[in-house]
Amino acid sequence: MIGLDTNVLARYYIEDAADQEAQRQRLAAQRLIESGQPLMIAKTVVLELEWVMRGYYGFAPAEIVATLRHLLSLPQVKVEDRDAIEQAMANCLAGLDFADALHHASYRECSAVASFDNRGFARRARQLGLAPAVTLLSRHVP
Numbered sequence: 001m002i003g004l005d006t007n008v009l010a011r012y013y014i015e016d017a018a019d020q021e022a023q024r025q026r027l028a029a030q031r032l033i034e035s036g037q038p039l040m041i042a043k044t045v046v047l048e049l050e051w052v053m054r055g056y057y058g059f060a061p062a063e064i065v066a067t068l069r070h071l072l073s074l075p076q077v078k079v080e081d082r083d084a085i086e087q088a089m090a091n092c093l094a095g096l097d098f099a100d101a102l103h104h105a106s107y108r109e110c111s112a113v114a115s116f117d118n119r120g121f122a123r124r125a126r127q128l129g130l131a132p133a134v135t136l137l138s139r140h141v142p
Contacts, residue, residue, distance in 0.1 A: 010052050096121070097120060104121075
């Protein structure tokens with residue numbers, strides 16, 4: 001089994017026609033990913049791929065989730081904590097930031113998730129009715 005780095009997946013899914021080296025890397029990534037060899041992807045790589053697609057290339061959440069769905073559909077690819085990735089994709093489409101959604105999905109066996117982030121993560125998780133609940137810690141510890 002071969003573990004894949006984020007840059008291999010980025011080259012596979014993101015076409016950069018203006019850069020010849022990127023095109024060569026894209027072909028190498030295609031050969032490997034489409035070879036049928038068993039491949040492994042860590043959930044941290046999925047998280048980083050989302051960040052690259054959104055932050056650097058400006059992909060919308062629906063485009064990113066479509067890409068991740070394709071990745072998860074490849075029979076030769078094993079993804080670490082697939083259940084958490086799938087839950088994070090669903091919660092991302094519902095309006096949660098993907099990183100927060102993945103963190104939350106990774107804590108699915110916990111009774112709660114503690115955070116200081118009321119503007120985004122906690123508020124949106126509460127609106128979506130996610131379990132476990134995201135609870136806010138007091139900023140002033142007695």
